[in-house]
Amino acid sequence: MxxxxxxxxxxxxxxxxxxxxxxxxxxxxxxxxxxxxxxxxxxxxxxxxxxxxxxxxxxxxxxxxxxxxxxxxxxxxxxxxxxxxxxxxxxxxxxxxxxxxxxxxxxxxxxxxxxxxxxxxxxxxxxxxxxxxxxxxxxxxxxxxxxxxxxxxxxWTTLSLTADDGTLRELDGIDRVPGRILGCGGAGGDVLRSTGRAHPAPLHNRLCVDSSEIVRFTPQWGAASRPGAPGTAEAVLDASGRVTGMRSPAGGPIPRGGSTLYGIGEGARWLTAHARPGGSVTVETRAQDAAxxxxxxxxxxxxxxxxxxxxxxxxxxxxxxxxxxxxxxxxxxxxxxxxxxxxxxxxxxxxxxxxxxxxxxxxxxxxxxxxxxxxxxxxxxxxxxxxxxxxxxxxxxxxxxxxxxxxxxxxxxxxxxxxx
Structure with missing residues (x-):
């Protein structure tokens, strides 16, 4: 057979x-x-x-x-x-x-x-x-x-940020629209948009949302991150993780060889408090299997x-x-x-x-x-x-x-x- x-x-x-x-x-x-x-x-x-x-x-x-x-x-x-x-x-x-x-x-x-x-x-x-x-x-x-x-x-992936003052925070995503998790299964406080209930597991083709996120944008995404609403914030990092600038609202050029950290809600407030120009933020990204x-x-x-x-x-x-x-x-x-x-x-x-x-x-x-x-x-x-x-x-x-x-x-x- x-x-x-x-x-x-x-x-x-x-x-x-x-x-x-x-x-x-x-x-x-x-x-x-x-x-x-x-x-x-x-x-x-x-x-x-x-x-x-x-x-x-x-x-x-x-x-x-x-x-x-x-x-x-x-x-x-x-x-x-x-x-x-x-x-x-x-x-x-x-x-x-x-x-x-x-x-x-x-x-x-x-x-x-x-x-x-x-x-x-x-x-x-x-x-x-x-x-x-x-x-x-x-x-x-x-x-x-x-x-x-x-x-x-x-x-599974585990993403994190560590500011130079020692403060640790979860990084919610990479190279995507902040606040939108299409297919769900993301980090933090994601909720299914249709119900408003927490939904940490994958759900194919369904939209989860999160009003407080930080998303990393790399040069692979494109020339710039999308314009943000009032209250958003974005830290600009060089290749070493040094913060070279902060913009609010978020949105603007992504430096070659560097990246940006785009925050909404509490994520924007965290960046404003801990990712100050001249300081640094360490980004860690890990992917692992079930074992x-x-x-x-x-x-x-x-x-x-x-x-x-x-x-x-x-x-x-x-x-x-x-x-x-x-x-x-x-x-x-x-x-x-x-x-x-x-x-x-x-x-x-x-x-x-x-x-x-x-x-x-x-x-x-x-x-x-x-x-x-x-x-x-x-x-x-x-x-x-x-x-x-x-x-x-x-x-x-x-x-x-x-x-x-x-x-x-x-x-x-x-x-x-x-x-x-």
Whole structure:
């Protein structure tokens, strides 16, 4: 039942923002011919058509990266985190030989869009630098420089600030709109906006809010932080953490090589009291798995998504643990999946959907598929109209926009790139 059944089933959870998201702005993208040859040693692309239990079919594309491949896997995002780009644009910028779309993001057509379509939802790191905090305990793909075995793990982040007077405070987030935690699972006093009740756990595509926060902005976000309301405050830090300026209201240039700390509510008052020009603030960012093991190291990239699909070689689906709806298990849509074999081979799988010839897959089907491909662990990445595979600068799958009913390349927040 292994390979045949597994190569007959796939995953569910919709585009960008997830299983309740609407279609996002896209760029027309006529389907490119399948790329041929030219891949580095240890990187292999295979295409196949699979028939599910109900007789429907789907086109499946599997990119494998061996542990000793003449390439490494890394995270890439748009020119700035505040803006989205197509997977092809991101791949071209880093001269990647192949790339797939990464995790969820603040999709422009989402009900609670915050105005920045490149903002990743949940944990995202690249090159060992954390650029988006975790939605507590959601599943993530962890990849590193050449020779580093990829992992799939539930991830938590711990962020803190220490002023030079010894005062310690929690840092609420990195490179996002202060006060808004889309997908929940954040730090501090977050409440679900629809109920006003505390909600520290992840809740996919739902908006939590916090009236007192400090959020760090890095140059990766863009040239400037957003203009703040009266009563907000922002400390400007150089690379060493020295406070070079304070502005109120918040909003303004982000220094190259430095960062800013943007406060609202009590967070603004803390900065005014403890982050005075000429002083310093130490910023600590940590990411750890369920066992408390540190995940951040030079060259490491993290892609938060979920739910997890496979553990120890068997199907393991628990969407509720990651704040996702039970109905997502049985919804068919285009899918992007990541799996890891026992020998450390990384599987990047894309399933086309939304056509009569290729219907996509459910999460149950996805889990069975990647397990049958030999994955010991696997997770679901962003899917729907986001599902894109680019190889040698050309589309290797057929991304499908639900609203446009045609093949287009969606602008997304992050991509998983294979680079020589």
């Amino acid at each position: 292994a390979a045949a059944l597994a190569l007959s089933l796939i995953a569910a959870c919709t585009a960008s923002g997830g299983d309740d998201a609407k279609p996002a702005p896209t760029s027309p993208a006529p389907h490119s011919a399948a790329p041929a040859g030219g891949l580095p040693r240890g990187v292999i692309l295979r295409h196949s058509t699979h028939t599910w239990a109900d007789g429907r079919t789907a086109r499946v594309h599997v990119l494998t990266v061996a542990p000793d491949a003449a390439a490494h896997v890394t995270g890439v995002h748009g020119a700035h985190l505040a803006t989205a780009e197509t997977v092809r644009e991101m791949a071209d910028r880093v001269d990647a030989v192949a790339a797939v779309n990464g995790g969820y993001f603040d999709i422009p057509t989402g009900a609670d869009h915050g105005g920045y379509p490149g903002d990743p939802l949940g944990v995202y790191a690249t090159g060992g630098t954390l650029l988006s905090e975790a939605a507590a305990g959601r599943t993530a793909l962890v990849v590193g420089p050449g020779g580093t075995a990829p992992r799939i793990a539930r991830v 408390g093991r540190s995940l951040l190291a030079p060259g490491v990239s993290l892609f938060g998504a979920g739910p997890g699909l496979v553990e120890n070689g068997t199907v393991a689906l628990d969407p509720a643990r990651e704040g996702m709806s039970a109905r997502s298990l049985d919804e068919r849509a285009p899918r992007t999946l990541a799996g890891i074999r026992a020998d450390g081979t990384l599987l990047l799988v894309v399933v086309d959907g939304r056509t009569s010839a290729s219907v996509g897959a459910t999460l149950r089907e996805a889990a069975t598929l990647v397990a049958g491909l030999g994955a010991r662990s696997a997770l679901n990445l962003d899917g729907g109209g986001s599902s894109t595979l680019v190889v040698s600068g050309r589309l290797a799958n057929r991304p499908m926009d639900e609203k446009a009913k045609r093949s287009v390349e969606r602008r997304v927040a992050t991509a998983i790139a294979v680079v020589r």
